[in-house]
Amino acid sequence: MVLYNFKQIQVVPTGKDFVDIVLSKTQRQTPTVVHNGWAINRIRQFYMRKVKFTQSSWHDKLTKILEDFPKVDDMHPFFGDLLNVLYDRDHYKLALGQLHTARNLIDKVSQDYVRLMKYGDSLYRCKELKRAALGRMCTIMKKQGPSLAYLEQVRQHMSRLPAIEPNTRTLLVCGYPNVGKSSFMNKVTRADVDVQPYAFTTKSLFVGHMDYRYLRWQVIDTPGILDRPLEERNTIEMQSITALAHLRAAVLYVLDISEQCGHSLAQQAALFHSIKPLFANKPLLVVANKVDVTQLESLAPADKALIDEMVSEAARMSGVSPEDAKLLTMSTLTEVGVMEVKQIACDRLLASRVEAKLQGKRIQDVAFRMHVAQPKPRDRQGRPPVIPANLAAARARKDAGEKMRTEKDVEDENGGAGVYSADLRKHYMLDNPSWKRDIMPEIIEGKNVLDYVDPEIEAKLEALEMEEEALAAAAAIEANEMDIDDLTPEQQELLRRIQARRKVVVREHRLKKGAGNNQAIVPRRNNPRRISNTQTMKASLERVGLDASKAIARARSRSVSRVGRKRQRDASAGAGEAMEVDGSQAPEKKRIHSAKSRSMSRGRALSTAKPIEGSGLKNVAQKNKAIKMGDRAQRRMGKMARKGEADRHIPDLKPKHLFSGKRGIGKTDRR
Template structure:
């Protein structure tokens, strides 16, 4: 299991946010109401509680920061050196030390001011001491703001570090930049490391996981290393050196035999010899990559000699230089592009690492504690007779019956695929499960395009139903034609004048239909003529006379009635205007005509008393109207009281808003708010 999970470290707030968080919590969690009439002991207790609570919150927050960040002396040396390479051990320890100092200072300030508050003689003195105590605590926190910001940056970076377990089975890949390390880890694990054709694409450690013999292996891809002194190496290279120095792992040293990485075999061999001290007591394999570009056999004599020297050194690191079997498997070749030899390299590394771990466990002292738990029983021979292992007949019969069942079992697609060349060669037929009236039709080829038309446009599963509908429609059409023929027969029986009238009616009907269709189609885009400018459709007595004459009625009586009504209205208007003029004699001459008009209009629109019955209102008499008005007023009274606009309005004013009638409980009684 992974022991170090830096993603769980809590976020470190900035100095200002830290102060805001603590003071806000103090304000929310402690009483806020105090009066000068309280006893002095109660006043002291009130402010002492504030100071103690603030100090306690500061202490808890700062302690959480100190405890959650790892101590470099207590964690695994790999992580200790890695953090030193990335963040500088001295700066890291100084920042945590300042946090610890601030925590102790805040505790001391709280202790001093609580001692002073015990002797506070007034509300003002106690409050002043409380303000001073909180102010000094906040000043201490603000002074360590740079350390808090530095630790927050470290926390964010540590959360992005891969979760590496230093004690599990590990395969470490190292070598010059751009020799194919990231391509290899992408092939054997599900890691997705960026691969580019230039150096130092990988700038940090990447982790993937693979399985071998039902065991999980951790594969680490390291950044490229250059052949130069240790003090000249940068942070990226030092990550690889740290991993090689501290992790017990099988090391794969990648060698680009083609030289396409930009470094010759001699340079790569020099790097191997400069860091070979880091490979001691670790299974080491020299992997010649990119053999698709340059096979190992076609190397020059010089380069081949360098490769053989590296092979001899690698066999020595396994503590088995004299064993030819171990020495033979040290040099492997592969190509990540064609995947030739990739799995063989992975299996060889896993096997060697497993053997080494088993040997180490056998050599350890723990094996002596475990040996007494194991007992292997070996029977002693009682005579010279041989007793070979025998299988009972019943077991053989059961095995044969099982084989027959498997033979008779329905062949699966997987079996057919294995029989016919495997994946990529065998193509399963999707047509063999078609449900058709005739099985011979299953493999028939159906054209997609025929004579320039898409065949699927003409394939209709409901063709028979559509055919029946067409026949039904054809029958209805035939019946209509028969009816038309009957009408034509009836027309033949008409006289010449009747036929002409009938033709005129049909022509007019078709014209009306056509006109209606035109109006309908252009209704949206047609402009509407205002009524006062539309002379053809003006509501005049002449138009009324034309319309009545067209209907065959005598319009004279209606026209005379309309004219007489218009004359009487003009007379009334004349009387009203005279009356206004009479009233105007007593008014001020400067009064504008608009006011006169408004006043006369309001008088003309005034109605009688509310109980008076007006025709068309729907009431039987004045008493019924008065009763209805009273009921309406009574119904509206409650609604008006609740400040509602209408019957559908659900607004009910909150007469006791909670934020005004509830608050924090003060020190003392808690039986009422």
């Protein structure tokens, strides 16, 4: 059976709104400009497109409506009969059938006029055919106005129907009006049904859910039923009759023994016997409500006989033994007996569902695949259940009336929260209870880590530290006692500079350490202290008392030699050109000279390529050979003109075919 979610049915527009929606969509999403100078085939295609688009819009929208509304023959019998009670099944089918016919007529109109439009010989003739086609379609849909209005009313009512699952575990509460059905449902579920002291407060089915034995149950509250013939019952009563007829549930027939509902016990018993065929093959319980107003013992013998007759009849119909049959009593006002009624009803329903499954045909297929394993005893030793000694002692103290001493009591006795710290080790279960207070209670063969620590380690460590402090003090005294008079005036000046420089370095280090990482990093070219040139090198070396003349001369000589080599190459090239012009040197000699200079230049450059430690190259010769082999391999890739890792690549982060705007049919943004 297909279960529909009636709340997902879309709104059904009226006939006039339907026409406006489709024609507006056609105007917006089809071309709107046509010229008389176009070829006749193009004009035909223009108007044929409008007719086909309109027909497609009608077809899609009508198909959506027909698919949303459930088919009566495919629904569960409960929903089918409930639909028949509320809306009349014949009217419902007629309305859907008329929409189905209208859809076929619109398709036929479109087909006929498209066929005629293929023979249109002018723009005016094609335009009139298009107007006629759209006009006939709109006329057909305007005639469906009553059907569309009826279906919208049905949709609104169906969206308000409760979500009832016909095949799940269900408790169905029924009886006369104002006997306490809604009050019982509010007590056992999370529902909030309106309860008033007059009849027919509940006018439709209400569903609530509860949990019992880790299972989800649904409880259905039905409107009150009066004892009269079926043809005289109204729509409100027929909803209850439909639920009793089709739902596989445990039925709770509620009696008002106080007769405050306005009906006597004889009338309630008569209703029970009149609707008795609806209780067949269902667990049935008779529940007496309002025992807080009238006690069961205070009833008249005739009323007791009627109640006993109903209880015995309910037991017979449910297949319960007469010994187990009994009248359930409760009071929804004081909640006496409410939970007992709920438990007994749920247990009866579970037992009946299991029995029904055992009597079915599928149980045989399942039984052949089942195997019940019985454990075998591994020895003859008895293992009776044992209660731990501490638990037994706690139970004994509880039975003796002693209050259990909790950790909260200990905390209050020792100063309260924030002062007392709970002892988490007193419940440790160790082989030796003395291990609980160990600093490191990891047990290794009966010992912990502290058992392997030298107990005099702290005294030895203190003696070692004192020895180091004595050595450091002696070294300081020896340094201070250095005889400065033995030094020459130059050495004394140098020592003074070194000590001053040391103080500056220490002070700068402390300032940098105190500032942390909050100082901004100034680029080297803008920081006068970090500029690398011969002046700064000379000043830094002279500050520590070193002669910087040789270092400066070496740096300048390297710079001069680099510039000199460049000038030498330029001079040799100029001399060669001059010789070639003068004719005093042969071209062959010039080529040999230029090749030699190039090889010397390359060799001088390669000689600086020192191998890095750990790279696998022993000396400069192997490093130069590796560079040549790499150049040779790259030369072949260069001839193939392929992209390498050194080639610059600017990725296109927004490719046009993915990020450019796409305009759908009928959009006029370009205008």
